[in-house]
Every structure is written in structure tokens, then in C-alpha cells.
Amino acid sequence: MTANPDSEPTSTKLLRAEIERFLATDAPEVLSIRGKWGAGKTYAWNSFLMKAKDTEKIALKSYAYVSLFGIQSLDELKYAVFENTVNAKDIGFEPTIEGLKENAAAVLKRAGKHSIAGMLSYFKNVADAVKMVSFLSVTRQIICIDDIERKGKSLRTQDVLGLVSLLRERRKCKVVLILNDDELEEDDKKQLAKFQEKVIDSSLLFAPTAKDCAEIALPKATGPLAHLAKHCVALGLSNIRVIKKIERLVVQVEPLLTNYNSAILEQAIQTLTLFGWAHFGRTSDSDVSLLSYILKHHGNQWFGPPDPDKLSDEEKKWAALLDSYSFTNVDDLDLVLLDAVRNGFIDVERLQHDAEILDEKHKAAQSDKALNEAWRRIHDSFDDNEDEALDGLVTAYTENIQVVTPGNLEALMVLLKDLGHDDLAREGLTFFMQERKEEDRNFYDIENHPFRSQSPDPDMKKAFDERLATFKIDVVPADILKRIGEHQAWSSSDIAALSALSAADYKSLFKTLRGPAMRTAVRAALGFERISNRGGEYDSIINNARQALEEIAAESPLNKRRVRYLIGAPPAERQNVPNAGVNRDEG
Incomplete structure (x- = not known):
């Protein structure tokens, strides 16, 4: 007391x-x-x-x-x-x-x-x-x-x-x-x-009252237990037995989460309080209505609060309570804690696995915040503070280098060079390439990066291209053609890989594929014909693909009909037969 x-x-x-x-x-x-x-x-x-x-x-x-x-x-x-x-x-x-x-x-x-x-x-x-x-x-x-x-x-x-x-x-x-x-x-x-x-x-x-019960059950509470007391009051929990049961779980969870971002332990305490109240405060073993509501309307795939018109009066009260309690959705960590409430023991391996994932997200969020704040010192005033602002920006990038994207790096390099700090820009690039050397091939493929600029910094492009060249490329032509057919987009590396294929390669590819995959590959390879000012590498793809289809068509009358159905009559036949082409009534 x-x-x-x-x-x-x-x-x-x-x-x-x-x-x-x-x-x-x-x-x-x-x-x-x-x-x-x-x-x-x-x-x-x-x-x-x-x-x-x-x-x-x-x-x-x-x-x-x-x-x-x-x-x-x-x-x-x-x-x-x-x-x-x-x-x-x-x-x-x-x-x-x-x-x-x-x-x-x-x-x-x-x-x-x-x-x-x-x-x-x-x-x-x-x-x-x-x-x-x-x-x-x-x-x-x-x-x-x-x-x-x-x-x-x-x-x-x-x-x-x-x-x-x-x-x-x-x-x-x-x-x-x-x-x-x-x-x-x-x-x-x-x-x-x-x-x-x-x-x-x-x-x-x-x-x-709930406040009275929290003070009785958790006297002089500090640290995690102070958070527990706060959440008990927020839920109106006036059952000391339930509070003590939740306290035991919080005491067990605390040492397991101390090495992660403090927000993860705070989330765990909020979740344990809610689930503990819902589970331990039930009137009977069959009373799972509140937990069912939480999992249904605040589950992993949460798309906002439920429609009030579709809720019962009791569910409306729960919805209002969860809103005031600032509980939005159940994630994987919460599900581990729910099992702990129900089963009376904690799956330590699952808990820490999900905590590590959340910890990485929190670190990334904090790093993004630090980078954004550094950029605000550049943009948010007309003060004569270039040295101070640049020092803050370089420090933020250095301390958070593991979350800096190629786009972030390019923005910094452009700024530094615009302000006459070319050497500092190149030094930052060298540091970035060293610290992020474990990244995969796609990371260094600037041309295919979703946020690439129209004219990337030349020093950065050179460094990235050199690193890209060190990766062994395992090209799968079928995957390239499938992606081109589905998205109508490609890169220079895609064209280089496809133009390197011979007619025999295309013939083998087309005969190996089946169904929609085969039709998509054929139409993607010949689709480059629609480009009016195409280069010679595109002609190589078109010609080799057509030659492969002509050889397949020559194998049997059935294959000839199949090829005609896919791409129409060969060019020679189109010149001699009016309206030659695919029979749209077939198939």
C-alpha cells in the first residue's frame, strides 16, 4: 500500500x-x-x-x-x-x-x-x-x-x-x-x-475506481509497471486480481524486450493490458466476444475503424473504448502476447523474432526523422548557416547510412556539388559504397531503380555501374519476357539479355513454355516491332524470334496453324493473300 x-x-x-x-x-x-x-x-x-x-x-x-x-x-x-x-x-x-x-x-x-x-x-x-x-x-x-x-x-x-x-x-x-x-x-x-x-x-x-485499483495493486509503480497502471486506468479496469495476473506477464516480458527500442516494450504492455482485461475478466470460459471483436475489426489487415452502422450497441462501446485507448491494429507481436495471455507462458523465440522486426522498423523511422530534420535546416530558413546546415546533413547521413537510399545519396551529392563541395561529395560516395557493400545487385542497378533521376550524378553512376558489373547475372529470358508482357516496361539490361539470344534459343524457349506463359513470351518478343525508331538490338530480338516461330511452324501443319493463330500470317503471305491474318473466330 x-x-x-x-x-x-x-x-x-x-x-x-x-x-x-x-x-x-x-x-x-x-x-x-x-x-x-x-x-x-x-x-x-x-x-x-x-x-x-x-x-x-x-x-x-x-x-x-x-x-x-x-x-x-x-x-x-x-x-x-x-x-x-x-x-x-x-x-x-x-x-x-x-x-x-x-x-x-x-x-x-x-x-x-x-x-x-x-x-x-x-x-x-x-x-x-x-x-x-x-x-x-x-x-x-x-x-x-x-x-x-x-x-x-x-x-x-x-x-x-x-x-x-x-x-x-x-x-x-x-x-x-x-x-x-x-x-x-x-x-x-x-x-x-x-x-x-x-x-x-x-x-x-x-x-x-480503476485509479484506486491501480494504486492498490501497483503501489509506487515505476518504469514498466507505471505504464501498466496507466493503461489499466485508461481501460477502466477495476479488478485487482486481473491486474495482478497482467502484472506477472509484464514482469516476464520486460527482460525479454529490454534490448529493443523502448516503444516495443510500451506496445507489449499496452497489448497485455488490453488482452489480459478481455481474457481474465471474462464471465465464463465461453465468453470470447471482446477478443473476437478485436481480432476481427483490428486484425493484421486493418483498413480503418469499422462501420458504426454495422455494429451492435456493445460493439460500439468497444469501438469507442479502443479508439480512446489508441489501439489501432493487431500485429504479429500482439498475437504472440495474446497466446501468452491465453496459455500462461511466453513463446520467447517468436516474441523476440517479431520484436527484432519491429526494432528494425523503429530504427528506420528514427533515421528517416533524423535525415528529414537535417534537410529542414537546409530548406526552412534564409539564415546564413551553410556550414552548420551542411555539417548537420553530413552527420545525419553518416550516422544513419544503413537506411540511406541511392536517391537520398544522390540528393546529398547534388547539393554538395552545387555548393562547391565536390571533394566532400565524392568522399560521401566512397563512404556509402563501403558501408553498403553487402547490398544485392538490384540495389546498384540505377537504371531500374523506381526513383531514378533522368540524369544521375556521373560519379555516383560510375561507382554504381562498376559495382553492378561485379555481380554474376543469371538471366532467365522467360522471366524477362513475362515481365515485359505484363508491364510493358523494360531496361537496357533486359534488351541486352534478349538480343544475345539466338533463333535456336528462342525456339527452345517457345517450345518449352505452355499456355499463357508461352503466348505472353511470343507477343512480348515481337512487340518491339511497334517501336518506330528502334535500335539494332531490338531488330535482333524480332528477327530471331520470328525465325524461331517460322521453324516451329514448318514442323507440322498443326504448328503452322498455332503460329498463325498467335501472330498472324508470315510477312510473305501477307503480301499475296488479302486480309491474311489471324482468324478471330477461332479459339
Whole structure:
């Protein structure tokens, strides 16, 4: 809990004051702490109890905590109180065998050896006799009875309240009841309403806000846990059990992501909070509606917010909440975290693989930002600051060289040369070529670069062409023709590769291909005929492709018909036969 009471939430402050009062006197009484599941009733009670123990402000000398979960009878409850009784100075520690022996010794002393001996005729052994009379030792102590709504079916609420009344009136005990009365069965609610005024002296409703719960569950939170607290409040998460479950996952994830960009850990915490709230806060195992909504409308292929007219009223509330929570879409890292929430363990290999991919994106984004800011010093003023602006630009390029594109490099070189810094421009080019020497062939193919300029810097073009020439080219003519046929675009290297093919090469190529791939290749090779001012290398492609088709057509009447269907009649036939060409009615 927070050390300064004045900084506590109001609901927590009121509960703390009442518990401190309750523990500080030995007057028998019954205190009830009510609240919803996960609100932090037990957590708050234990926290204030420990603080009272540490400051020696507990009047009675013994304490027992008992959960009614699964307890079926009063005898079980009585023995559980006896079994879990510890000295007040041992509050916070689990009951031990030594403690149980001490409690049993107290029973024997209280009952007397002769009384126990007289009982043995009714029991199999001393242990059964001690168990039967163990409740005799329960007197003048604090007893916490928790989870009343989760008691066994055979144990009635009115019987529990009757025992509580006995403990107060005859055993001079102080009893605290912790319950979620909304979850009681109807009969139990009626029994509680009927007897609570006679049995319960003080009843507190503990209903902390989301901010209260975050401060209770994550006291003095710093670092990642402070981010968790912030996200819990943003979602309105007022269930301390859920917060603690999410906290465990955050604590596990943090060391796995510390070596990456800090934004990745922040994303992980935001995602774990959302998915943890959706999963751990479900009313039943089959309630997956919120998670399903998130994955459907904010999945990997996210195309903006869903159409409000197509959402249910509940989905509209979720949409508004996710919008205010600034959660746009689920990426691969989020899916790993969802599995962690569902399965209870983290796939470390997948998590770090996806974190590395995100880390590279963040680095690229930061580098782009640095380059853009450097260029703004060039363009955004009329200050006399050439040296300063150029120094900043060169520094930005040097520090972020791994994300500098050929287009970026050319822009820098043009600027430096325009301002009379040719040597600095060439020095930058040399540095770039050294630092990016591991790039592939396409990187250095300026002519085919999508952002190439009409007249690239000559020094840069020379350096790139020399590096390009060092790569071994594995030309696949079918791929070149396919690309030309589909995009109607080609490069000088494409033409050089195609013009180097002989008629025999084209014949083999055309006969190897099938279906649309074959037709695309033939029409792409002959399509250069439409270029009026073409060079000799284009004629080589056209002539060799036509010769290949003529040889194929000569192989059989069927192939002759196939070639005619593809490209029309040969030129010689076109001169002699009117309207010769492809029969458009065929096929």
C-alpha cells in the first residue's frame, strides 16, 4: 500500500481507517467487507493487517484466515479455523506443523488429559479426538472468513453466521467476513439479509475506481509497471486480481524486450493490458466476444475503424473504448502476447523474432526523422548557416547510412556539388559504397531503380555501374519476357539479355513454355516491332524470334496453324493473300 495515507484513494482510506480501528482493540465484534469479484477486498485486508502487525497495533494475540471455498460443513469450518490459527507475530506466514502441534497442545491442556482419555472410547485414535475438540482452543483471536459466496453446497449461510455469532459472543473473538454478496445464491442472499443485522456490527462496501485499483495493486509503480497502471486506468479496469495476473506477464516480458527500442516494450504492455482485461475478466470460459471483436475489426489487415452502422450497441462501446485507448491494429507481436495471455507462458523465440522486426522498423523511422530534420535546416530558413546546415546533413547521413537510399545519396551529392563541395561529395560516395557493400545487385542497378533521376550524378553512376558489373547475372529470358508482357516496361539490361539470344534459343524457349506463359513470351518478343525508331538490338530480338516461330511452324501443319493463330500470317503471305491474318473466330 502507499506509505502516505493522505495520497490514498478515498475508498481505500476509509477501509484502512476502519480496519486499523478494528484491529487496535480486543472488543469482540464482526466486520463485513463487501465488494465485487477482484475489487481487492482480500488484498486490502491483508495489506492493512500486515501493516498493523509491523507497527504492533494488533490487540489480540492470535489470527486465523479461512477460505470457505469448497467447505461443506460447520465441523470442517471449525477445524479449518483451528488448523490455520497462528500467533499474531507470524501473520503473513503459512501455518506450520510446529504451530499445529502448539494448537493441539493447547487443546489437550484446555480439555484435560482425563477428558481426552474418556473420549477415546468414541474415537479411533487421539488425532480424531483432538480434531473433535480442537475448536475449544479458538478464543480471543482474530478470524478472517473469506469467499462466503464460494462455500460448499451443503453449508448454509445462516449456519456460518450462527458460528460467527458464537465466536463473538462466547469466544470473545473479532471476526471479519469478506464476501461478494452479488454472487451469493438467492437462498443465501435471503439468509444474509435476515441475519446480518443481528450478527454483523459494521459493513463496508469496498468499490474502488480503476485509479484506486491501480494504486492498490501497483503501489509506487515505476518504469514498466507505471505504464501498466496507466493503461489499466485508461481501460477502466477495476479488478485487482486481473491486474495482478497482467502484472506477472509484464514482469516476464520486460527482460525479454529490454534490448529493443523502448516503444516495443510500451506496445507489449499496452497489448497485455488490453488482452489480459478481455481474457481474465471474462464471465465464463465461453465468453470470447471482446477478443473476437478485436481480432476481427483490428486484425493484421486493418483498413480503418469499422462501420458504426454495422455494429451492435456493445460493439460500439468497444469501438469507442479502443479508439480512446489508441489501439489501432493487431500485429504479429500482439498475437504472440495474446497466446501468452491465453496459455500462461511466453513463446520467447517468436516474441523476440517479431520484436527484432519491429526494432528494425523503429530504427528506420528514427533515421528517416533524423535525415528529414537535417534537410529542414537546409530548406526552412534564409539564415546564413551553410556550414552548420551542411555539417548537420553530413552527420545525419553518416550516422544513419544503413537506411540511406541511392536517391537520398544522390540528393546529398547534388547539393554538395552545387555548393562547391565536390571533394566532400565524392568522399560521401566512397563512404556509402563501403558501408553498403553487402547490398544485392538490384540495389546498384540505377537504371531500374523506381526513383531514378533522368540524369544521375556521373560519379555516383560510375561507382554504381562498376559495382553492378561485379555481380554474376543469371538471366532467365522467360522471366524477362513475362515481365515485359505484363508491364510493358523494360531496361537496357533486359534488351541486352534478349538480343544475345539466338533463333535456336528462342525456339527452345517457345517450345518449352505452355499456355499463357508461352503466348505472353511470343507477343512480348515481337512487340518491339511497334517501336518506330528502334535500335539494332531490338531488330535482333524480332528477327530471331520470328525465325524461331517460322521453324516451329514448318514442323507440322498443326504448328503452322498455332503460329498463325498467335501472330498472324508470315510477312510473305501477307503480301499475296488479302486480309491474311489471324482468324478471330477461332479459339
